[in-house]
Amino acid sequence: MTSASPSRDAPSPVRIGVVGAGQLARMMIGPAIELGLPLRVLATSAQESAAQVSASVRQGSHDDEEAVRALAAEVDVVTFDHEHVPTAILDGIGADALAAVRPGPGALVHAQDKLVMRERLTAGGHPCPRWWRAADAAALDAAIDEAGGQVVVKTPRGGYDGHGVRIVRSAQQVQDWFADFPELLVEELVAYRRELSAQVARRPGGEAVAYPVVQSVQKDGVCYEVVAPAPDLDDAAQERIQQLALDIAADLDVTGMLAVELFETAEGAVLVNELAMRPHNTGHWSMDGAVTGQFEQHLRAVADLPLGATAPRAPVAVMVNLLGGPREDLAAGAREALGEDPEIKVHLYGKGVRPGRKVGHVTLLGDDAAELLERAHRAERIIIGGPQGPAPQEQA
Amino acid sequence: MTSASPSRDAPSPVRIGVVGAGQLARMMIGPAIELGLPLRVLATSAQESAAQVSASVRQGSHDDEEAVRALAAEVDVVTFDHEHVPTAILDGIGADALAAVRPGPGALVHAQDKLVMRERLTAGGHPCPRWWRAADAAALDAAIDEAGGQVVVKTPRGGYDGHGVRIVRSAQQVQDWFADFPELLVEELVAYRRELSAQVARRPGGEAVAYPVVQSVQKDGVCYEVVAPAPDLDDAAQERIQQLALDIAADLDVTGMLAVELFETAEGAVLVNELAMRPHNTGHWSMDGAVTGQFEQHLRAVADLPLGATAPRAPVAVMVNLLGGPREDLAAGAREALGEDPEIKVHLYGKGVRPGRKVGHVTLLGDDAAELLERAHRAERIIIGGPQGPAPQEQA
Structure with missing residues (x-):
C-alpha cells in the first residue's frame, strides 16, 4: 500500500453521484449508508435496479449531457455503474469544476475503447495477446x-x-x-488454461490496495462462477499478478476499483483480457468475504477516503451468479435456498427475469472450494428454478 | 435450531413496514436491499436516521393510530425500530388483518412493560433479581x-x-x-460481576437460532462496548444461557430478534435484566462479525424466511459505540480513523451530535479481545474527538 494524506479541504461528508442505476449502483447503497456518505443515482427509470431502493434518484440517461451535468452539480464526486458515459460530457464536468470525476475520463477511456486500451497496455509493457x-x-x-x-x-x-x-x-x-x-x-485466440481476475482500488493521490487474485469461469460470455483466492496460484504468482494490476492502475491513473481480467496460459503466464473501472462481477465475493467489500472500497476510493483492508474473512470464498432461468419468482426461490443452506448469502438485484440475464448472485465462505461450489450451485439451481449447475470446466 | 417449513402461501417478496426510523431501522435497509425485500419506514421527519436513506418513507408517529394503520395497509409485515407502539393500535391491525405484526402485541408487551415482563418470567421459572x-x-x-x-x-x-x-x-x-x-x-441491586447479552431470532412457526452470548459494558446507562463471544464463558455456560434465551423467546412467542440482557453473578449464575424485541445494540458486532448479521436476521425472522447461520466470522469480534463528544463533523473523524486502521468498520447513523448520544459504532474482528478493544477505542476517540476510552471496568 502506498500512502497519501487525506485531503484537508475535502467536503465532509463527500456526496457521491453514480451515473447508472444497475446492480452495481444498487450494491453501493448499503455501504454508503453505513459510512454516512450521501449517494445519488442517475437512473433512466424508477424501475431500474438501484433506483428502486435509492433514497436519492435523478432521472436521466448517461448520454444526456444535461442530465449528467445536473447530477454532477448536486454532488462532490461523480462515479459510474458502467463505462459508457461519453468522454465529452465528463470533460465538460471537469472543465466547469462541477464535481470531481472518478475515474477521470483520461483513465475511463481505457475501459471504454478496447483499441485505446490495447495501445496503451502494449506501450506500457503489460502482457497482452x-x-x-x-x-x-x-x-x-x-x-x-x-x-x-x-x-x-x-x-x-x-x-x-x-x-x-x-x-x-x-x-x-x-x-x-x-x-x-x-x-x-x-x-x-489465446489457448488459456483458465481466467483470472485481479482487482485493485486506488485513490486520487495514489494510495492503492490489491485484492486476492481470483479464478473466474464465464458462461456464454457472462461471469458465472468465482473462487477467491484463485486455487493453485502460489504466493509469488499472486503477488506478481497483483503488482501487474497495481501498475496498470497507476499507469492509467485510475481512481476507484479496477478489475483486470486475465488469461492464464498453460505455462502460467498471464495476458490482459479486459479492464473494468468500477466494482466488477469477479469481486462480488468480497461483499461477504473480505474485510472491505468492493462496493465500500469503491466509495472510499472515489471519495478519497483511506482504503480498507482487502484480507479475506475465510480461507475460501465462492460466488455464483444467478442468471435468469425458468423461475419468475426469485423471492420464492431465495426462500427455498435459504432454507436449504443457512450459510448461503443471497443477493437479488430487483430485476425482471429474462433468460441468461444477471438477476443476483450467491456467496459462501469456508475451507473447501469444491464443496462450497457444489452448495452454491445447488442454491443457484433452486433460486432460478433451472438446470444450471457447475460450469462445463468444473464437471470433469 | 428447530425447523419449520416455509409458508406456502407467503407473499413474494414480503413487504416489510418498520415503525420508527432510528438507527436500527436504518441498519435494516442494506440487508433488505440485498435480500430483495421491499422496506418502508414510518418516520416522524425526513431528517430521522433511517428516513434520510430509505427509498420508501411514510411520515407519521408511532403513536398515531391512523399513521401506523396506513403503513400496515401498505405492507405484509409490520415490525419495529423500538418498542413504544401502543398495544391497542397493534391489536387493531391484527383484528382488521391489515398486516402481520411481528413481534405480535402479546409478545411485545413484555418489552414494553417491565412489570408484565417480571411477572411472566417469574411464572415461567426464568431467573430474575x-x-x-x-x-x-x-x-x-x-x-x-x-x-x-x-x-x-x-x-x-x-x-x-x-x-x-x-x-x-x-x-x-x-x-x-x-x-x-x-x-x-x-x-x-444485583452485585453482578459483569453484564452479558443473549440474542436469539425466532420465526412465527417456532424455528429459532441463538447467537453467541456476548459481554457488554454500559456507560451512564448506555451500551458502550461489546466483546463477542463473552470471554471466560465455557461452552456449557454458553449453551445454558443460549437455551435460556431460546426458552424465553418460545414462552413469550417472540418473532424477530430478541435480546436478553443478563447480570452474571460472582457465582456464575445469570439473572435476566431486560428484554428487547428488535435488533439490539449488543448485537451490532454481528453486522460485520457473523455469517448472518442481526439486521438481516430480524428481517428474515419477521418475513418468515428461513433463518441464517449465527456463527462468528472470527474468533473475537468487538463493538464500541460512538457517543456524541466534542467533534461535530463525524465524517472527518471517520476519515481519520479509517486512515489509522484499515481493518476498522465504521457505521455512522446520520444523527446530529449531542453529548452522550449514540451516533454510530465501530467493529473489529480478530483473535485478541484486549488488542481489538484498544484499537476500537482509539478509533472511537478519533471519530468523536473526545476523551472517551476503555470503560472503567477495562482500565485496571
Missing part, C-alpha cells in the same frame, strides 16, 4: 492469416457480457460491424 | 427494607438507555414517578 487493428475486410483477413486462421474480433466500444465479441475465421463474419466502427480490434 | 411492585411510597419503603436498604426502581414503561431507572434508598427519591405510574417496579 497478439493484436491488430483492422479498418477493413482485407486487413482483417490478413490478421487472420497471420494468427493462423482464427481470431477474436471485438468492437472497440459498446461491448459487454459477450456482446461485441466474435470468434471468426473470415472477415465475412463481422462484415456488419465495419459499417458501425472505423476500426475493429483483432486478437489472437 | 428479587423484585416487588410498589403502588405507593409505603410499599416502596417496605421493599427497600426487605432488600437491605437500597433498591433499583424502574418505571414500568417508557424507559431506555438509563432513563426511567434510579438506584434509591428512600421512596422520596422517586416521588415524582408515582404521579405518572400506578405502580413502579422495584428490584434488588
